[in-house]
Every structure is written in C-alpha cells, then in structure tokens.
Amino acid sequence: MxxxxxxxxxxxxxxxxxxxxxxxxxxxxxxxxxxxxxxxxxxxxxxxxxxxxxxxxxxxxxxxxxxxxxxxxxxxxxxxxxxxxxxxxxxxxxxxxxxxxxxxxxxxxxxxxxxxxxxxxxxxxxxxxxxxxxxxxxxxxxxxxxxxxxxxxxxxxxxxxxxxxxxxxxxxxxxxxxxxxxxxxxxxxxxxxxxxxxxxxxxxxxxxxxxxxxxxxxxxxxxxxxxxxxxxxxxxxxxxxxxxxKDYQENQVTLIYDTMWNGTRRMAETIAQGIKEVNPEVEIVLHNCGRKDKNDIITDVFKSKAVLVGSSTINGGILSSVAAILEQMRGLRFKKKKAAAFGSYGWSGESIKMITEELQKGGFEIINDGHKTLWFPDAASLEECIAYGKEIGNSIK
Missing domain, CATH: 3.60.15.10 (Ribonuclease Z/Hydroxyacylglutathione hydrolase-like)
Known part of the structure; x- marks a missing residue:
C-alpha cells in the first residue's frame, strides 16, 4: 500500500x-x-x-x-x-x-x-x-x-x-x-x-x-x-x-443457452447461422451460461439489440443456470431490446413458454413465440433452426 x-x-x-x-x-x-x-x-x-x-x-x-x-x-x-x-x-x-x-x-x-x-x-x-x-x-x-x-x-x-x-x-x-x-x-x-x-x-x-x-x-x-x-x-x-x-445497443445479437445433451447447443449454433445468412453485418455472440461468467454475459446483453435465450426442458422447467441469468436480466431492466426463446425437449417442452414469460417480465420486446426441437435436432430440425434464425435476423435489420 x-x-x-x-x-x-x-x-x-x-x-x-x-x-x-x-x-x-x-x-x-x-x-x-x-x-x-x-x-x-x-x-x-x-x-x-x-x-x-x-x-x-x-x-x-x-x-x-x-x-x-x-x-x-x-x-x-x-x-x-x-x-x-x-x-x-x-x-x-x-x-x-x-x-x-x-x-x-x-x-x-x-x-x-x-x-x-x-x-x-x-x-x-x-x-x-x-x-x-x-x-x-x-x-x-x-x-x-x-x-x-x-x-x-x-x-x-x-x-x-x-x-x-x-x-x-x-x-x-x-x-x-x-x-x-x-x-x-x-x-x-x-x-x-x-x-x-x-x-x-x-x-x-x-x-x-x-x-x-x-x-x-x-x-x-x-x-x-x-x-x-x-x-x-x-x-x-x-x-x-x-x-x-440512452438505451445503449450495438449491432449485436447474443445467444444465451444451457444444454443437457448438446441439442440446445446445436440449435444455438444453427440459429446463429441463419441470422448471419440474412444479416451478415450483425455481430453474433454465443454464451453457454452454465460455463461462462454471468457478468460477461450481461455485458453482451447490454451491448445487444436482440437476445435469444435457450434451455433444455428439465422437470417441467428450465435449467438452473438459465433461470439465474434470466433473473439477473429482469433486475437490470434493459430497455429497447428484442428477445426470443428456443430449446430442445424430450416429452413436455415447457422451457420455451417459461423463458418467454421471464423475458417479458424483464421488459424485452418478444419477437415471436419461440422455437423448440424434439430430442436431438436432425437434418430437418436444423433446417427449421436456420429458418428461425433468418426470421430473427430479418426482425432486427
């Protein structure tokens, strides 16, 4: 000292x-x-x-x-x-x-x-x-x-x-x-x-x-x-x-997810590909919130014009790391940011609806009802993820 x-x-x-x-x-x-x-x-x-x-x-x-x-x-x-x-x-x-x-x-x-x-x-x-x-x-x-x-x-x-x-x-x-x-x-x-x-x-x-x-x-x-x-x-x-x-944002989209058997991770990567195909100038950042630092994730949310949040469905709910980051996002009360949900599931698939509701509580403008995939995405499911990404990419131009 x-x-x-x-x-x-x-x-x-x-x-x-x-x-x-x-x-x-x-x-x-x-x-x-x-x-x-x-x-x-x-x-x-x-x-x-x-x-x-x-x-x-x-x-x-x-x-x-x-x-x-x-x-x-x-x-x-x-x-x-x-x-x-x-x-x-x-x-x-x-x-x-x-x-x-x-x-x-x-x-x-x-x-x-x-x-x-x-x-x-x-x-x-x-x-x-x-x-x-x-x-x-x-x-x-x-x-x-x-x-x-x-x-x-x-x-x-x-x-x-x-x-x-x-x-x-x-x-x-x-x-x-x-x-x-x-x-x-x-x-x-x-x-x-x-x-x-x-x-x-x-x-x-x-x-x-x-x-x-x-x-x-x-x-x-x-x-x-x-x-x-x-x-x-x-x-x-x-x-x-x-x-x-002043409701700061850069030309950035952040995808936040956690995954059980990599199905939701694969969705995130493919959705990002779809966004990029129709909106090549946008910067895309992916965070596995179960493994990444939550404050670094929040910093990217702050910089983004749109945020996508994904989770596997577990016990009729969402993964704990996703619940935690959604709660942090709600408390920070971001303004003028769009958001949507995605995720994979095995038999019930509640995660999409739950994520969307939490994003609404956080003040995000919801782009759509979200996108979910049954089990691990096959080729057809990945094509749907590409299409979903394109929808997101077009919505933020």
Missing amino acids: GFFKVTENVTWVGKTDWELKKFHGEEYSTHRGSTYNSYLVRDEKTVLIDTVWQPYAKEYVENLKKEIDLNEIDYIIANHAEIDHSGALPELMREIPNTPIYCTQNGIKSLKGHYHQDWNFVPVKTGDTLNIGKKDLIFIEARMLHWPDSMFCYLTGDNILFSNDAFGQHYCSEFFYNDLVDQAELYQEAIKYYANILTPFSKLVENKINEVVALDVPVDFICTSHGVIWREDPLQIVNQYMEWA
Missing part, C-alpha cells in the same frame, strides 16, 4: 487488491482485481474522502498513520456507505472518535445500519459547501447511483470531481491514471461495470450528468472509488456514460 500525490495537496491513500475475484458477495466477477480509492485533501483544514473495504481496515489505518497524524484530520467525507468504501471507518473512528463525518441523510441511516455507531454525523445535500481554507468542497447528491445515499463532491481550485462509484471500474493496475493503462482493458471493465451495476438507473445517470454539467465548473480529474483516475480528457467517461444511459 504505497501512497501518491494526485495534485500537490491531494494524496491517494487507498488500497490495491490484486487478489479480488468476486464482489458483492458472489454476484460480480473481478477478473482484474480492484482498488479501493481513498483520498487525503490538505489545505488549512485536512479532509479524508472515503476509506477502504473492511478486510483491509487495520492495514489502512496503520498506513494512514505513516502519512499523517490522525488527529490532524479535521473532517471525513463518506460519499457512499457501502462497506467497500466505509469499511475502515470503525477502525479509524476508534482513533479519532469525534471527527465529523459528512454524508447525505441517507448515508447516516446506512452507516448506522452497518456499524450501529452514533458518530458525529453532519448531513449534507446538493449545493452545500465545506470551506477548507483556500478551497471549497461542494456536495452533489447522486441518489441511486447506485445506492440511495450516494453523492459526489467537487474540490475547487484543483478542479477534482470525487465521484465515488460513478465512472469507476473494478480494475487493478500499477498505473493509476486512465492514460497509462491498456485502453481496451479499461473500456472493457468500464462497460462491464456500467452494464452490471448502473443499467437500472440509466435515466438517473442521464439526469445527474446534466445536473453536474449545468454547474459549469472545470474538471481536471475525476477521482473514482474503484479503478483508475481520469486525468487525460477526463470528461470522455462522462460522455461515454451519457451514451450508455
């Missing part, structure tokens, strides 16, 4: 977590680890912005002591109460128990709910300011981006937006700035983060960005709470969020 200066008076005091593979319990895959970004702002007053995840609390506080006498910290800002940002607060507050903690009213409720402590909370709302000497910190509530308590704060003079979870990525690198890391990796982690976490709040994202832009303040850095700091053309990620927030 080495610290570095972002500007002359702003120091990164966070934690890099190279070993992290799962986040939000087991809900989010972090192939490239993550960082927990915490910042120390020095002026006539000294401010600590956010902390780190609870497993690193003791390490964090001990290292922070090497950077500053903890009693010199005048204020703490908790932009978001989620434990990956606030987890070191109990350890820190044992050392400096009376230090005021600035957060939203919802932040107070959340922090009390997590830690059951009645610390010296100072509630703030959009437009409130905290003078720290030559500079001010301006608070901007960001409700549901992605929790009710979330907020940003803006440091005048240094022109830094401390954006917490917004504009971040679960991405660990020895380089901490957007212009120093692999751009393809950065984009991949940024869109994955948006697709899996922020998609349900896209309208709020759009409104909040418009609100921040209306402040008409210069932004030289966007200091996120996960991943890199945006310093080269920092507003590029803001512009990208605006694009993602």
Whole structure:
C-alpha cells in the first residue's frame, strides 16, 4: 500500500487488491482485481474522502498513520456507505472518535445500519459547501447511483470531481491514471461495470450528468472509488456514460443457452447461422451460461439489440443456470431490446413458454413465440433452426 500525490495537496491513500475475484458477495466477477480509492485533501483544514473495504481496515489505518497524524484530520467525507468504501471507518473512528463525518441523510441511516455507531454525523445535500481554507468542497447528491445515499463532491481550485462509484471500474493496475493503462482493458471493465451495476438507473445517470454539467465548473480529474483516475480528457467517461444511459445497443445479437445433451447447443449454433445468412453485418455472440461468467454475459446483453435465450426442458422447467441469468436480466431492466426463446425437449417442452414469460417480465420486446426441437435436432430440425434464425435476423435489420 504505497501512497501518491494526485495534485500537490491531494494524496491517494487507498488500497490495491490484486487478489479480488468476486464482489458483492458472489454476484460480480473481478477478473482484474480492484482498488479501493481513498483520498487525503490538505489545505488549512485536512479532509479524508472515503476509506477502504473492511478486510483491509487495520492495514489502512496503520498506513494512514505513516502519512499523517490522525488527529490532524479535521473532517471525513463518506460519499457512499457501502462497506467497500466505509469499511475502515470503525477502525479509524476508534482513533479519532469525534471527527465529523459528512454524508447525505441517507448515508447516516446506512452507516448506522452497518456499524450501529452514533458518530458525529453532519448531513449534507446538493449545493452545500465545506470551506477548507483556500478551497471549497461542494456536495452533489447522486441518489441511486447506485445506492440511495450516494453523492459526489467537487474540490475547487484543483478542479477534482470525487465521484465515488460513478465512472469507476473494478480494475487493478500499477498505473493509476486512465492514460497509462491498456485502453481496451479499461473500456472493457468500464462497460462491464456500467452494464452490471448502473443499467437500472440509466435515466438517473442521464439526469445527474446534466445536473453536474449545468454547474459549469472545470474538471481536471475525476477521482473514482474503484479503478483508475481520469486525468487525460477526463470528461470522455462522462460522455461515454451519457451514451450508455440512452438505451445503449450495438449491432449485436447474443445467444444465451444451457444444454443437457448438446441439442440446445446445436440449435444455438444453427440459429446463429441463419441470422448471419440474412444479416451478415450483425455481430453474433454465443454464451453457454452454465460455463461462462454471468457478468460477461450481461455485458453482451447490454451491448445487444436482440437476445435469444435457450434451455433444455428439465422437470417441467428450465435449467438452473438459465433461470439465474434470466433473473439477473429482469433486475437490470434493459430497455429497447428484442428477445426470443428456443430449446430442445424430450416429452413436455415447457422451457420455451417459461423463458418467454421471464423475458417479458424483464421488459424485452418478444419477437415471436419461440422455437423448440424434439430430442436431438436432425437434418430437418436444423433446417427449421436456420429458418428461425433468418426470421430473427430479418426482425432486427
């Protein structure tokens, strides 16, 4: 845990977590680890912005002591109460128990709910300011981006937006700035983060960005709470969020399936062939959701104009991995995407109807009643799958 200066008076005091593979319990895959970004702002007053995840609390506080006498910290800002940002607060507050903690009213409720402590909370709302000497910190509530308590704060003079979870990525690198890391990796982690976490709040994202832009303040850095700091053309990620927030789609179709004896897999491959025959420009991606990472699948759903979901019928239902990905898709509330079902069966064939119903619950526009094949597809069945693929391909031109 080495610290570095972002500007002359702003120091990164966070934690890099190279070993992290799962986040939000087991809900989010972090192939490239993550960082927990915490910042120390020095002026006539000294401010600590956010902390780190609870497993690193003791390490964090001990290292922070090497950077500053903890009693010199005048204020703490908790932009978001989620434990990956606030987890070191109990350890820190044992050392400096009376230090005021600035957060939203919802932040107070959340922090009390997590830690059951009645610390010296100072509630703030959009437009409130905290003078720290030559500079001010301006608070901007960001409700549901992605929790009710979330907020940003803006440091005048240094022109830094401390954006917490917004504009971040679960991405660990020895380089901490957007212009120093692999751009393809950065984009991949940024869109994955948006697709899996922020998609349900896209309208709020759009409104909040418009609100921040209306402040008409210069932004030289966007200091996120996960991943890199945006310093080269920092507003590029803001512009990208605006694009993602507007019912984003690329010219892509994603087929998601699980299969018992490869019949549904064979259908997926053949349907994809039919789509390609009538729509050669479209990109087609296939995922066996029983074997592929679910967050990578969701990222492809986010990018797609149409999604096909397939399952063998089992015990009058669908395979568990398909049920799980459908539930995740429902919760993310995608907009303006088409969908259809397919699958093989042995004697009852309920999977098609069940998948279609779940897709409807998720807000997808249903293309048709779906397509099913009895037993393993023979030559005639594969021709039907080709025809079905052509129908799908023509429906998304």
